[in-house]
Amino acid sequence: xxxxxxxxxxxxxxxxxxxxxxxxxxxxxxxxxxxxxxxxxxxxxxxxxxxxxxxxxxxxxxxxxxxxxxxxxxxxxxxxxxxxxxxxxxxxxxxxxxxxxxxxxxxxxxxxxxxxxxxxxxxxxxxxxxxxxxxxxxxxxxxxxxxxxxxxxxxxxxxxxxxxxxxxxxxxxxxxxxxxxxxxxxxxxxxxxxxxxxxxxxxxxxxxxxxxxxxxxxxxxxxxxxxxxxxxxxxxxxxxxxxxxxxxxxxxxxxxxxxxxxxxxxxxxxxxxxxxxxxxxxxxxxxxxxxxxxxxxxxxxxxxxxxxxxxxxxxxxxxxxxxxxxxxxxxxxxxxxxxxxxxxxxxxxxxxxxxxxxxxxxxxxxxxxxxxxxxxxxxxxxxxxxxxxxxxxxxxxxxxxxxxxxxxxxxxxxxxxxxxxxxxxxxxxxxxxxxxxxxxxxxxxxxxxxxx
Amino acid sequence: xxxxxxxxxxxxxxxxxxxxxxxxxxxxxxxxxxxxxxxxxxxxxxxxxxxxxxxxxxxxxxxxxxxxxxxxxxxxxxxxxxxxxxxxxxxxxxxxxxxxxxxxxxxxxxxxxxxxxxxxxxxxxxxxxxxxxxxxxxxxxxxxxxxxxxxxxxxxxxxxxxxxxxxxxxxxxxxxxxxxxxxxxxxxxxxxxxxxxxxxxxxxxxxxxxxxxxxxxxxxxxxxxxxxxxxxxxxxxxxxxxxxxxxxxxxxxxxxxxxxxxxxxxxxxxxxxxxxxxxxxxxxxxxxxxxxxxxxxxxxxxxxxxxxxxxxxxxxxxxxxxxxxxxxxxxxxxxxxxxxxxxxxxxxxxxxxxxxxxxxxxxxxxxxxxxxxxxxxxxxxxxxxxxxxxxxxxxxxxxxxxxxxxxxxxxxxxxxxxxxxxxxxxxxxxxxxxxxxxxxxxxxxxxxxxxx
Numbered sequence: 068x069x070x071x072x073x074x075x076x077x078x079x080x081x082x083x084x085x086x087x088x089x090x091x092x093x094x095x096x097x098x099x100x101x102x103x104x105x106x107x108x109x110x111x112x113x114x115x116x117x118x119x120x121x122x123x124x125x126x127x128x129x130x131x132x133x134x135x136x137x138x139x140x141x142x143x144x145x146x147x148x149x150x151x152x153x154x155x156x157x158x159x160x161x162x163x164x165x166x167x168x169x170x171x172x173x174x175x176x177x178x179x180x181x182x183x184x185x186x187x188x189x190x191x192x193x194x195x196x197x198x199x200x201x202x203x204x205x206x207x208x209x210x211x212x213x214x215x216x217x218x219x220x221x222x223x224x225x226x227x228x229x230x231x232x233x234x235x236x237x238x239x240x241x242x243x244x245x246x247x248x249x250x251x252x253x254x255x256x257x258x259x260x261x262x263x264x265x266x267x268x269x270x271x272x273x274x275x276x277x278x279x280x281x282x283x284x285x286x287x288x289x290x291x292x293x294x295x296x297x298x299x300x301x302x303x304x305x306x307x308x309x310x311x312x313x314x315x316x317x318x319x320x321x322x323x324x325x326x327x328x329x330x331x332x333x334x335x336x337x338x339x340x341x342x343x344x345x346x347x348x349x350x351x352x353x354x355x356x357x358x359x360x361x362x363x364x365x366x367x368x369x370x371x372x373x374x375x376x377x378x379x380x381x382x383x384x385x386x387x388x389x390x391x392x393x394x395x396x397x398x399x400x401x402x403x404x405x406x407x408x409x410x411x412x413x414x415x416x417x418x419x420x421x422x423x424x425x426x427x428x429x430x431x432x433x434x435x436x437x438x439x440x441x442x443x444x445x446x447x448x449x450x451x452x453x454x455x456x457x458x459x460x461x462x463x464x465x466x467x468x469x470x471x472x473x474x475x476x477x478x479x480x481x482x483x484x485x486x487x488x489x490x491x492x493x494x495x496x497x498x499x500x501x502x503x504x505x506x507x508x509x510x511x512x513x514x515x516x517x518x519x
Numbered sequence: 520x521x522x523x524x525x526x527x528x529x530x531x532x533x534x535x536x537x538x539x540x541x542x543x544x545x546x547x548x549x550x551x552x553x554x555x556x557x558x559x560x561x562x563x564x565x566x567x568x569x570x571x572x573x574x575x576x577x578x579x580x581x582x583x584x585x586x587x588x589x590x591x592x593x594x595x596x597x598x599x600x601x602x603x604x605x606x607x608x609x610x611x612x613x614x615x616x617x618x619x620x621x622x623x624x625x626x627x628x629x630x631x632x633x634x635x636x637x638x639x640x641x642x643x644x645x646x647x648x649x650x651x652x653x654x655x656x657x658x659x660x661x662x663x664x665x666x667x668x669x670x671x672x673x674x675x676x677x678x679x680x681x682x683x684x685x686x687x688x689x690x691x692x693x694x695x696x697x698x699x700x701x702x703x704x705x706x707x708x709x710x711x712x713x714x715x716x717x718x719x720x721x722x723x724x725x726x727x728x729x730x731x732x733x734x735x736x737x738x739x740x741x742x743x744x745x746x747x748x749x750x751x752x753x754x755x756x757x758x759x760x761x762x763x764x765x766x767x768x769x770x771x772x773x774x775x776x777x778x779x780x781x782x783x784x785x786x787x788x789x790x791x792x793x794x795x796x797x798x799x800x801x802x803x804x805x806x807x808x809x810x811x812x813x814x815x816x817x818x819x820x821x822x823x824x825x826x827x828x829x830x831x832x833x834x835x836x837x838x839x840x841x842x843x844x845x846x847x848x849x850x851x852x853x854x855x856x857x858x859x860x861x862x863x864x865x866x867x868x869x870x871x872x873x874x875x876x877x878x879x880x881x882x883x884x885x886x887x888x889x890x891x892x893x894x895x896x897x898x899x900x901x902x903x904x905x906x907x908x909x910x911x912x913x914x915x916x917x918x919x920x921x922x923x924x925x926x927x928x929x930x931x932x933x934x935x936x937x938x939x940x941x942x943x944x945x946x947x948x949x950x951x952x953x954x955x956x957x958x959x960x961x962x963x964x965x966x967x968x969x970x971x
Contacts, residue, residue, distance in 0.1 A: 074612035074826035085560035106860030106890025108537035136588030160526035205872030205893040323873025374526040408558030420657030421775025438558025
């Protein structure tokens with residue numbers, strides 16, 4: 068035998084075994100169901116794009132992390148590092164084919180060659196949704212509502228969405244004559260939670276005199292109720308204006324839908340990225356705020372600016388699936404099963420493989436996913452294997468192929484509850500299906516949103 | 520403004536707009552539901568792996584097509600070009616964590632830098648399922664049954680699965696003393712449908728004398744009923760043997776489950792790949808056989824041989840999603856819609872964004888995906904946009920926020936059928952939900968498998 072190759076994955080990349088993958092699918096499907104229920108439509112884009120498209124005129128921090136190479140045709144290509152840039156390219160390229168406002172979602176892998184410390188991976192999944200082509204308050208609000216609904220549906224537990232408005236912040240900066248440094252200031256403030264007050268003050272003092280640096284810190288540390296905070300922010304921004312009005316409108320919509328408790332106004336939320344111009348937001352899990360934001364985004368007024376002359380304004384948000392799942396695992400909010408099957412059909416006689424599938428097909432048609440065991444091992448071993456996979460029920464099939472009155476495969480079967488180890492013998496296939504359907508109906512726990 | 524970057528994708532790569540992506544999702548979800556119903560569990564593996572893992576000791580044809588590069592850490596890496604090789608690595612790496620027989624599916628993108636002629640793409644999706652750790656006939660049969668069920672569920676229309684057995688073919692080759700050339704012969708025969716009889720004869724004659732080349736061609740051209748063909752193949756292989764017996768057992772299972780009409784035995788099916796050792800199969804669409812096989816695979820006895828000493832035997836199959844969809848589109852078997860929403864909530868007053876979402880949430884909770892329009896454009900324009908997206912119903916909301924007796928948002932609404940252009944005015948929200956639920960229940964067409 069030739070020498071073996073060590074089976075291993077690249078650092079920062081992961082295999083997902085069935086239990087982990089089913090857990091991910093369950094959560095993604097809950098999130099996706101919410102996107103769909105709101106009429107957001109899925110799109111997909113290539114994993115690989117021209118580097119020029121992804122990095123634009125020079126990528127800064129991002130550039131170092133990108134998986135970039137020349138393909139065999141000599142093209143300079145790269146793996147996408149987020150879903151926002153490909154969406155900007157997509158929207159610019161297909162703008163004549165889309166109906167605006169355009170609501171889309173995109174759940175897909177992205178790749179970054181980051182350091183792999185602390186649960187950071189080089190391949191990870193983002194769940195993005197955006198609505199472009201409208202600057203309406205209704206669109207901002209829908210984004211916030213979907214965030215809450217999607218995270219509720221995923222089973223994330225209590226969340227707090229921290230909301231701010233870039234425009235309002237900029238008005239304040241203009242007013243203290245610090246508008247020219249707004250990008251640097253926003254980036255410094257964005258690091259507040261990570262590096263602390265003193266370090267941010269140092270960063271700000273590098274850009275501005277001490278008095279203004281200090282007033283910026285006082286601004287972002289404004290506390291109080293929503294109204295108190297907003298009033299204070301509005302006052303230092305020079306009084307009521309369209310941006311403060313937008314936050315008031317959104318607050319009214321929150322009360323109308325009964326979701327006001329989920330939101331706080333936080334002048335320290337800036338999001339580091341240049342392109343946000345309106346509301347910006349981050350989401351913390353109440354049980355584990357330390358893991359950081361699991362869903363962030365904001366409003367932008369020129370998404371496709373690198374690729375087309377038309378301004379594409381919109382609002383969008385992105386759920387960091389891997390971080391969300393890590394937090395849910397840490398706080399005991401996930402369940403484990405290795406299969407979707409709910410019934411295991413025990414193999415008594417390998418020669419009856421056709422009959423067993425015929426019986427299993429009837430359970431499947433009745434909505435009971437059924438795993439057929441293929442080898443006639445000892446029954447105890449088969450029960451144990453089914454249990455290990457998280458299957459609750461086992462079916463011991465009849466020994467020969469009789470036919471029921473309705474033409475169905477026949478003989479009487481035994482249904483075993485692997486949880487209680489109780490057998491129910493002498494059931495017809497139909498009776499066993501009915502019993503499982505009824506049990507399932509009674510026991511179904513649901514993960515759904517919480518509309519009023 | 521700086522110069523623009525032309526928004527475009529790489530040759531052989533594609534964007535999927537909502538209608539195309541929903542169509543793909545619909546089909547994938549049907550296929551996946553079948554995999555799950557049979558107790559096959561999902562796994563996932565990295566898009567990027569060590570090149571050594573993917574190409575083994577030298578990749579031949581494949582090597583030229585692989586997207587391969589050095590990452591920033593200097594590692595020789597490549598994008599996966601199929602899902603079988605990563606599964607072999609996965610199974611070898613995790614064999615102590617898996618319970619055998621292990622049934623898994625994996626639906627994911629793969630990348631090959633092929634020529635992009637005739638509907639071949641450089642990024643495409645495979646839907647693989649395998650059962651490893653058993654050599655039972657029941658496992659072979661389950662694979663064939665799932666193929667039929669999955670393609671039925673996807674709406675592929677009539678299919679024919681062409682089945683052969685590598686072992687039986689090898690017995691025949693041994694018998695005519697051509698076993699040493701079996702790999703070359705199998706590859707030549709595999710091209711029969713593509714290059715025709717004369718060219719295959721030429722290829723065979725390059726390996727063997729004319730008499731044996733001719734007898735091989737006669738072998739693969741054996742025709743007749745299943746039993747006649749199998750009898751003829753068995754005879755020239757030296758009489759009854761475990762491989763011919765396997766085909767007879769599978770035939771019995773097919774009759775037992777009533778799916779015998781879907782299968783033909785075809786001695787010309789060899790699958791070019793070295794690793795198959797048992798049954799091999801291809802699937803043609805009855806309405807469009809010319810597009811080639813949409814689902815192929817077979818049994819292998821040493822999947823993980825490059826990576827571990829334990830032999831991992833199994834059987835697996837792969838649905839080529841892009842080819843399947845191309846054929847379904849060409850034969851009019853797909854439908855088009857741009858959203859999952861079934862109801863559009865018309866915007867009359869932008870200041871009522873909270874109320875509109877509150878009403879929409881009630882429809883969503885009732886199982887009616889609802890798209891909320893965000894801007895108070897003319898009603899006719901909103902109706903037209905809903906219709907264009909494939910939404911059947913529009914809801915004209917009440918003008919103010921009254922409250923119904925049950926605490927629900929109130930006022931009377933108007934439901935409009937965009938197909939018939941009929942309005943039903945003066946409905947409570949509850950009455951509108953009940954009406955839509957009832958209509959939906961009565962009209963739901965189902966795409967399901969066809970168990971007996």
